[in-house]
Amino acid sequence: MNRFITKTSLAVLLATTLFTSCSNENDADITPPSGGARPYVIAATVTMSNNSTPVLLTAASLDEGTISPVHNGTVTDEATYWVFHGTEYLYGLAYNQGNAGLTRSYVLDKDYNIIARDREYAVNRFTTYGMYDNYILTTSTGNGAEEWADENGFLPKMFLVSYLDTKAETYRSSEASEEYLSENFLGNGEYVTLSGFQQRGEKLFAAVVPMGLSQYGAAADGGKWVKYPHLVKTEDGGTNSSSYKKGELQWTQYPNECHVAIFDDETLTTKKVITTDRISYASGRFKSQYYQMIWATENGDLYLFSPSYAKTMTDENQRTVLPAGVVRIKSGEEVFDNDYYVNIEALSGGRSFLRSWYVGDGNFLLQMYDAPLVPGNSAPTALSLAIFNVNDATLKFVEGLPQTLSAFGKTPYMENGYAYMPVTVTDGYPAIYRIDPSDATAVKGAVFEVTSLDGIGKLFPR
């Protein structure tokens, strides 16, 4: 580590300046150690010797330097997602109790060592997480209480909500209650999944993805919710998270609309749902992953992106006719802004996107598919990036990414108007590329001698 620090002392100086310039009231507490500040925390995985070792590394800068995990960094348990709660805590969210181990949290000490806090959590299964005040909120859609079973023994679907309180270091889960029913959430009989949370003031906005009819929903009232009987499964199939059951109608019958649930607070018990038919559901999908597509800008405007993933559906009744696009909910309002709509495919030459993130100043970073979505086919690869500006409705593909690119990291890190995106290549170690949204250019920054970069953030030492 020391060798690296002396080599890049200039970078350290620069980073320290950046770091001080954007820090908050905690500044007074910070006494940089002799080794120099290393406030950037990178969750990485090293796959070698038939084993994947998760390791947390610290860096002085994301713009330059090479960091090795050999006898350096903190080896930890595997996590499904690495989530930074502000600049205080790093959570390694892990669930599915038996397999993945426990959810843990980390802080940075005054010497920039990563320290695991003593409390760990056995977390319920979840599919989506979000922030609300001190909480990291997780949700999934699962089976409801036994006593709700219908005559077939089928259970209605229900949201399972859990809260990690980052300050109090506690964990709690919702209990089975009809307020959490996901079954017939939109009034069309289908059950839903929540995909991505965005807090605005006290309220919590979530994109709603209709999932089709569960066994319970398909059987309800003699099948009155079944629009397309040929879509009801006649046998069990599939494996793991994407398995389906006999009697289920997998995937939505309503692919040409987008719904947003507006919850009064983090309890998710009081809500209203707003709908637009200009875009399809606002969620990025990869197998059973549902990526966040609802984001707030600095002024409180909310933007919803739909990649129109339902274009890939095999059955034409489940296929959306709407192109990938963007709509808006203006600051202070709880209705869709009728004056705002952008057709992304019209700007991109027909290409949709897998993921989106907000960089700042009205600029969004989109991970673009390399080809248009085709019915009945697997989604194409998504190995390019674009900057979409919501104010002038322009889309620019990012230049300067390496030719040998094989994957992007799970989440970029935003700082000073730049997006720092982890990039994996076939002829080198993963590196962080700094993307400047003003001219849509990418410049290679720090290199990490690992297999994948799973999370980047910044923590204040404490």
Next chain:
Amino acid sequence: MSALPSVAHNLKLYGKVTARGEGAVPFAAVGVEGGKFGTYSNDNGDYELELPLGRHVLVFTAMGYEPVRKEVYADEKLQLEYNVELLSSEQLLDDVVVTESSAGLSSLRNSAYNVVALDTKGVQNSTGSLSDILSKSPGVRLRESGGEGSGINLMLDGFSGKHIKVFIDGVPQEGVGASFGLNNIPVNLAERIEVYRGVVPVQFGADAMGGVVNIVTNSVREGWNLDASYSYGSFNTHKSFINFGKVHRNGLKYELNIFQNYSDNNYTINAPVEDFETGSIEKKKLYSVERFNDTYHNEAATFKVGVVGKSWADRLMLGIGLSQMYKEVQTGVRQEIVYGQKHRRSHSLMPSLEYGKRNLLFNGLDLSASLNYNRNVSTNIDTASCKYNWFGETKKLNGRGEQSLQHLQSNNENWNLAANINYSPGISHRHLFTLNYLFSAFRRSNTSLLLPQVVEDPIDKLTHKNIVGLSYRLTPSERWNITAFGKYYNVFVQGPVATTSNADEYVSNARAMDAVGYGAAGTYFILPQLQVKLSYEKACRMPTIEEMFGDEDLEQGEFGLKPERSHNVNLNVGYNGKFGKHGLFADAGLVLRDTRDYIQRNIVDLSGGKSAATYINYGKVLTKGYNVTLRYTWDKLLSIGGNFTDMRVLDNMKTAIGSSVPNLGYGGKMPNLPSMFADFDVTLYWHGLGGKDNMLTFCYDGQYVQEFSYYSARIGSNKGDYIVPDQLSHNISLVYSLKSGRYNIALECRNVTDERLYDNFSLQKPGRAFYAKFRVKLGK
């Protein structure tokens, strides 16, 4: 009968031919290699033969018995007595002779393979299972995840349990299910256990790259015998075993084995406890807590009936086996994660047919064949509505299922057909050809029992395997022999695969693959007591059913695995000598394995953020190591010895996965594998205590395992957090045998010093435990 020309200075050789446990063998052919001289034994088994001076190789053969070869030197002595004991073909399916060293561990004499035979005679009064005996073999390490009936992983020279195939009396045990495994079969069932390391003879038709374990059962040979035992001990552990077998004069034979194991496994471990108030686990606050959802029991019975010693069959046996198991699941892959109701059940039905015939059609052609069918139904049940902590407290879950809601029944069907033909022209056994064929078929289907309306998976998982092996052995003299062999493997697999990324349609996908392996083995006796063995095999292991399709629970299959390929080399030097009352047995072995497309279990993220254990092919692995076995015996009063193994399993891949950059692990040890371990024991015998035929045996044994890292030790600066520490454990037992072993009482203390023992990261094994066993062995 002897029609010998009268020659001056002839040697007169005489003696008696007997069969083990059966007495004199009449009409045994006594031949001399070269064919010029020969005779037969008389009704009393006696023979007499005159030979000219010089070196001769005698061959004793008799119908239904394994031939015995003996080199003699006819020198100035004019008379030489040589008595020979034959083993019936049923006693010995393969062509090896066990030479016993006084303490249970011996090499298979004349075998060129790296093989040891573990004689269970000395431990039949212990309360252990076959796995306990196996762990006292060089290069072998057994990793258990908990107490009685917990999952075990057998490791041979760094290869995991999946690379090792288990046979009972030469019959493959694939698909028998968890209720009839190494960790629950009592020691009394076996007469000995043979462990072949790395290079495997063709008569075990298996793609076992790491080696083969063959359990030779304690089968009645004449008259009748009864072996019955019961043991009780800590954690409410009950075990019982009954074996009864009888051979009638007319050749009718039957044999019954019944055994049972039960344990609450409520041993104490040290773990943090989840506080339901805060929903958190204070990882540094360890409590001493008792396991409460770990009850295990299994019951098994096997019955065999048939005939022996007929002109058309040396052995024809029809068998049926029934077994069942119930096992509660206390923890996830980490001890912090507690289950209070999750459990599994399993039932197996195992009919079998075995046939053996020497000199079939013409002299020197021997056939043995077996057909068995294993049907195993296992059910995983996780339907709890609340979660548990280590104090046994509960909290209502917002859904069902402690890990994930499941009531899944897996039906496994396994057919095995194995046939082995040996052909050895003439009576000399100079040339031996062996042809082995194995066919196995495996089918798995799943049924969900969650709802009243039972639903079955539309697509079954299916595996067919064909393995053919051919070998030739040349035995020019008693002092050396050499074998060359080739094997052909073919495997066909079929299972469901999603056709779209929406996973809304599944089709049955099939894949066939084949591979060829070959090898050679040779042995040479430098002195009668000093033997050198060298063997090589280009081995192959086809992916297993579990690796390709998972176990429907925590293990996730990988459909696209390639076969593993490996070059295996063994070099062994063994010494077995006696000086008056002193006996010395020593064996040193060097092991080299160069493996490609290594398949290893790995805990990975699956799509959707779910994690599970899965299997991947990974580049190259180099295994190099040695083991040393030493044993000293004094008269029949003392035996002291042990095994030491240092097996380095190294990452031999230069570039990282998916990139051309250097692999940071290159040259480093593969993680999560114990590499250095030892076992040692001292046994004292007090003959004649309290009666002429009584004996008191005191035994101490210990095991050592050097620390190893769960993750690669090169990564991070906190590697101590993921270390399975150095461990040393001790066991003591006291056995009192009356009337030459008819009645036996044993007392055992395991883990005397109450060490915290781990074979797997975070999963603590039982502490100090006491057991008592009573055993009766009667027979004629």
